[in-house]
Amino acid sequence: DTGVSQDPRHKITKRGQNVTFRCDPISEHNRLYWYRQTLGQGPEFLTYFQNEAQLEKSRLLSDRFSAERPKGSFSTLEIQRTEQGDSAMYLCASSLTGPIQETQYFGPGTRLLVL
Amino acid sequence: ELKVEQNPLFLSMQEGKNYTIYCNYSTTSDRLYWYRQDPGKSLESLFVLLSNGAVKQEGRLMASLDTKARLSTLHITAAVHDLSATYFCAGGLNAGGTSYGKLTFGQGTILTVHP
Numbered sequence A: 001d002t003g004v005s006q007d008p009r010h011k012i013t014k015r016g017q018n019v020t021f022r023c024d025p026i027s028e029h030n031r032l033y034w035y036r037q038t039l040g041q042g043p044e045f046l047t048y049f050q051n052e053a054q055l056e057k058s059r060l061l062s063d064r065f066s067a068e069r070p071k072g073s074f075s076t077l078e079i080q081r082t083e084q085g086d087s088a089m090y091l092c093a094s095s096l097t098g099p100i101q102e103t104q105y106f107g108p109g110t111r112l113l114v115l
Numbered sequence B: 001e002l003k004v005e006q007n008p009l010f011l012s013m014q015e016g017k018n019y020t021i022y023c024n025y026s027t028t029s030d031r032l033y034w035y036r037q038d039p040g041k042s043l044e045s046l047f048v049l050l051s052n053g054a055v056k057q058e059g060r061l062m063a064s065l066d067t068k069a070r071l072s073t074l075h076i077t078a079a080v081h082d083l084s085a086t087y088f089c090a091g092g093l094n095a096g097g098t099s100y101g102k103l104t105f106g107q108g109t110i111l112t113v114h115p
Helices: none
Strands: A005-007 A010-013 A018-022 A031-039 A042-051 A053-058 A064-066 A075-079 A088-095 A110-115 B004-008 B010-013 B017-027 B032-036 B043-049 B055-058 B061-066 B071-076 B086-096 B098-105 B109-114
Touching: A005 A088, A010 A018, A018 A088, A018 A110, A031 A075, A031 B098, A042 A064, A042 B098, A053 B098, A064 B061, A075 A088, A075 B017, B004 B086, B010 B017, B017 B032, B017 B086, B032 B061, B043 B055, B043 B061, B071 B086
Parallel strands: A010 A110, B010 B109
Antiparallel strands: A005 A018, A018 A075, A031 A042, A031 A088, A042 A053, A064 A075, A088 A110, B004 B017, B017 B071, B032 B043, B032 B086, B055 B061, B061 B071, B086 B098, B086 B109
16 A cells, blocks of 8 residues: 555653654655644644745644654654644644645554543 | 635435526636545545536536625435535645646535435
């Protein structure tokens, strides 16, 4: 399967702990996105990369959140000092860049529960 | 900032009936996407609409875009149980020929099709 993959699929942690999620995009896609989805809501944009460069960050992304894409391939999203409000599904998506359509293809998500 | 609103938020349909989901957005959006999400799963891309008057169809689903009215619709024809899912529309903004990348999602419409 050559779709977007995410690891882990589920994570339970205690408040105050740090967690890190990984996303592997579709191999030829140069853009990678992170979104957060809470129950009953649509995904909310967090940040995105074009190759290695982080081009935009949402104000939702507090200083406890950091994302990297060091070699322009996989990306990690780290949450430091987790809070109960961080409990959500974290979705990664990837796309090509072009003048026509740039459909974002989503991975299966990482479901985070902070106790 | 782009805002996207969908209605209805909940839709209960009988098999064989037709219905339409509406997606209104607040400012000019250069591209409009429709996604489907099954419970506990990630998002599946359905349609990308890039210009005023664009219409796309796949099976029992048809999506259209009216940029002047800032409205997109997803029309369901002769619904079947397999269409039960949550449907999201999302808008994106263009900047000089390349997308900003960020998508802004609506709240989602939970569609349930009954026999």
